[in-house]
Amino acid sequence: MSSSALSHRNTRAFRPEMLKAPRDFFVPEIVHQQNASNLALEIGAGKGKHALGFAPAHPDTHLIAIERTRTKFEAFDKLASKEALPNLTPIHADAIAWSVHALPPASLQHIYLLYPNPEAHNPNQQWLNMPFFEFLLSRLQSGGKITLATNIESYMDNAEQQATILWCLPSMRYKVPQNSARTHFEIKYLARGETCWELVMQKPEGYQTRFDTWQSNKIA
Numbered sequence: 278m279s280s281s282a283l284s285h286r287n288t289r290a291f292r293p294e295m296l297k298a299p300r301d302f303f304v305p306e307i308v309h310q311q312n313a314s315n316l317a318l319e320i321g322a323g324k325g326k327h328a329l330g331f332a333p334a335h336p337d338t339h340l341i342a343i344e345r346t347r348t349k350f351e352a353f354d355k356l357a358s359k360e361a362l363p364n365l366t367p368i369h370a371d372a373i374a375w376s377v378h379a380l381p382p383a384s385l386q387h388i389y390l391l392y393p394n395p396e397a398h399n400p401n402q403q404w405l406n407m408p409f410f411e412f413l414l415s416r417l418q419s420g421g422k423i424t425l426a427t428n429i430e431s432y433m434d435n436a437e438q439q440a441t442i443l444w445c446l447p448s449m450r451y452k453v454p455q456n457s458a459r460t461h462f463e464i465k466y467l468a469r470g471e472t473c474w475e476l477v478m479q480k481p482e483g484y485q486t487r488f489d490t491w492q493s494n495k496i497a
């Protein structure tokens with residue numbers, strides 16, 4: 278690995294051992310299944326529009342969709358219960374603490390970060406600026422992907438730069454088509470005539486993080 282590929286390992290490390298498991302925490306059965314190679318995670322699922330469309334369209338993938346805000350989660354959970362999709366698990370939790378305690382290393386095929394909070398006044402909280410992002414990468418399988426979408430060009434510019442320079446990830450940036458309607462926020466932004474951006478990053482073979490062997494004792 279080139280020296281630039283080690284750049285994220287010179288930054289302040291995330292401390293998973295400092296985080297308590299969320300209230301009412303449980304590890305979904307799918308995480309324990311040997312053949313769960315098609316596991317995807319959505320962080321900040323809102324009222325679940327993407328998750329509820331994704332699950333029936335991808336019957337071979339199991340999606341765990343996490344939302345922290347109670348009111349949004351309750352709306353999502355109500356619809357999810359009605360549709361009873363066997364490959365969708367809605368979770369009400371902070372995704373950082375939940376991921377630390379529920380996900381084994383290299384367990385995810387795809388991670389979706391769709392229209393995250395802009396964090397304009399606190400850029401340290403943007404996903405690719407957070408030490409947690411290294412932990413998230415450790416949970417991704419080799420060749421696994423992360424899809425980030427936003428309507429904020431400066432958020433996308435920074436994310437693209439961080440993906441390349443700090444995290445050493447190959448990535449592709451796209452404009453979201455005007456007729457896309459994956460999430461409530463996407464529909465709102467496109468209806469206002471705004472441009473929405475998408476960045477798809479891929480974890481290369483042989484990629485190393487400082488958490489590749491770290492696992493919570495909550496995962497039996």
Ligand SMILES: C[S@@+](CC[C@H](N)C(=O)[O-])C[C@H]1O[C@@H](n2cnc3c(N)ncnc32)[C@H](O)[C@@H]1O
Pocket residue numbers: 320321322323324343344345346349370371372373391392393394460461462463
């Ligand atoms: C701008 S909304 C977008 C919701 C949805 N993805 C959409 O596009 O319609 C961002 C969502 O991320 C959720 N969120 C932010 N940080 C989170 C975290 N650490 N864990 C879980 N959800 C989080 C917020 O509660 C909020 O509902």
